[in-house]
Amino acid sequence: MTKSGDPNEILLLEAAEREKLWQELARQIESYISGIRELPASADPSPDAVRALLAGVDFSRPMPAAEAVRFAAESLARTQVHTPHPRYYGLFNPTPATMGIAGDALVAAFNPQLAVWKHNPFAVEVEQHLIRSFGALFGYDETLADGTFTSGGSEANHTALLAALSHAFPEMEKAGLRGLEAQPVFYVSAESHHSFHKAARLCGLGNVAVREIPVDGMLRMNPASLVSSIRTDRRHRLAPFLVVGTAGTTNAGAIDPLAEIAEIAAQEKIWFHADAAWGGAAAILPELRPLLAGIERADSITLDAHKWLCAPNGAGMFLTRHPEILGRTFHISAAYVPPKAEGARIVDPYEHSIHWSRRFIGLKLFLSLLVAGWEGYAAVLRNMTAMGDVLRRELEVAGWEVVAPAPLPIACFQDSRTPKGRSAEYLEAVARRVVSSGDAWISTTRVRGDITVLRACITSYRTNADDIRTLINALEDARRALKVTSAGAANG
Numbered sequence: 001m002t003k004s005g006d007p008n009e010i011l012l013l014e015a016a017e018r019e020k021l022w023q024e025l026a027r028q029i030e031s032y033i034s035g036i037r038e039l040p041a042s043a044d045p046s047p048d049a050v051r052a053l054l055a056g057v058d059f060s061r062p063m064p065a066a067e068a069v070r071f072a073a074e075s076l077a078r079t080q081v082h083t084p085h086p087r088y089y090g091l092f093n094p095t096p097a098t099m100g101i102a103g104d105a106l107v108a109a110f111n112p113q114l115a116v117w118k119h120n121p122f123a124v125e126v127e128q129h130l131i132r133s134f135g136a137l138f139g140y141d142e143t144l145a146d147g148t149f150t151s152g153g154s155e156a157n158h159t160a161l162l163a164a165l166s167h168a169f170p171e172m173e174k175a176g177l178r179g180l181e182a183q184p185v186f187y188v189s190a191e192s193h194h195s196f197h198k199a200a201r202l203c204g205l206g207n208v209a210v211r212e213i214p215v216d217g218m219l220r221m222n223p224a225s226l227v228s229s230i231r232t233d234r235r236h237r238l239a240p241f242l243v244v245g246t247a248g249t250t251n252a253g254a255i256d257p258l259a260e261i262a263e264i265a266a267q268e269k270i271w272f273h274a275d276a277a278w279g280g281a282a283a284i285l286p287e288l289r290p291l292l293a294g295i296e297r298a299d300s301i302t303l304d305a306h307k308w309l310c311a312p313n314g315a316g317m318f319l320t321r322h323p324e325i326l327g328r329t330f331h332i333s334a335a336y337v338p339p340k341a342e343g344a345r346i347v348d349p350y351e352h353s354i355h356w357s358r359r360f361i362g363l364k365l366f367l368s369l370l371v372a373g374w375e376g377y378a379a380v381l382r383n384m385t386a387m388g389d390v391l392r393r394e395l396e397v398a399g400w401e402v403v404a405p406a407p408l409p410i411a412c413f414q415d416s417r418t419p420k421g422r423s424a425e426y427l428e429a430v431a432r433r434v435v436s437s438g439d440a441w442i443s444t445t446r447v448r449g450d451i452t453v454l455r456a457c458i459t460s461y462r463t464n465a466d467d468i469r470t471l472i473n474a475l476e477d478a479r480r481a482l483k484v485t486s487a488g489a490a491n492g
């Protein structure tokens, strides 16, 4: 019970305790941001060590608020892979923009309900404004650009599948897949993100409906194979309905030939979706924009704000140049929903997406853009791209061979100084040693299905040339421990 004995204050907390809480919260956030370089890039604790932190937790003995926040912050700091760390070179989890952190805090406090426009017109209009702005950036007609914020790229890709199905098979709304004369199939590259397989399962299509098109030497979809796969499927009386081009593959940052895919999609009369979850941000940077040529012809686009736009998790976007498609895919009516507001272009988000109740996802991106502006973002992306060049150059100098170099700031690499430098066992051992040193966080992946590579991606706008040097040194230490000398002889 609270000091005043008022049960309302059990959750609200008394004013004096709230005051202490906010101070502690701000202190914890600021000390994490300003002290992160002193932390190892990854804590890498054992499961027992993590569970030991919770061993003393007892809900029958409530804790003071500031102490609870301190406990959570310190436990996170002691246990997590520090994705906001300048030497976290992992999957694209960014250092969150500070304005994004502020945005998420505001959203938690105001708790806007983004089901209907009337409940939160400002929030809905902010998201629509962002959707139109990013649509225009990709080359859509701003007056037609539509879309929805999502929890992330997976949900945006799932939305794309649903929209493409609803476009190709309007009868599905009533009859479902079982009502279709021909079974739908769709096309992704062999390097595409696995969320499409998940989405295929969620849509009831199953993995059997996903065609993985082979890639070229630079890990980009091969357009000739795409055409022949579509033709073969048509001959077998299947129903091609969608092709996905990826702008920035998860493994290696490859960008599929979007313009060629757009042309094939138009000729074959199938939906073209661009999964630009990571690489889409390149549209902000004039010198990188040409990499995305053809994206303006995509029927829909996935863009993750929580990747290269540096919003805190989770913030994705589904964009489309077909303003009617989301309504057609998700419309529904329910008696308990407040009546629609009167006016032009009123969107009730619940009729436009998978969600009913949902968070105001767009605010964190909106506030970051308000403060940094397009120019500020361009400067950040330019710096990160330059760091990608430094990374690839330093790796080559140190005797690491960069495989299928991409225009985005990432390197997949193998060791050219030892005959075992391409073996999965060796490369995985190198990654483990780098991670356990605490100096940097990198990983391995497989490209083309079975070629193991080390993978390092510039995910933090705070990464500088010294951080890259530290990574190179950690790699060299791993080599030495695995008995590869810098002269090129492999001793172990």
Ligand SMILES: Cc1ncc(COP(=O)(O)O)c(C=O)c1O
Residues within 6 Å of the ligand: 091, 092, 151, 152, 153, 154, 155, 157, 193, 195, 246, 248, 249, 250, 275, 276, 277, 278, 304, 316
């Ligand atoms: C190209 C691509 N698409 C989609 C996704 C899925 O995005 P999310 O993790 O936000 O669901 C990812 C995630 O890494 C990705 O790299």
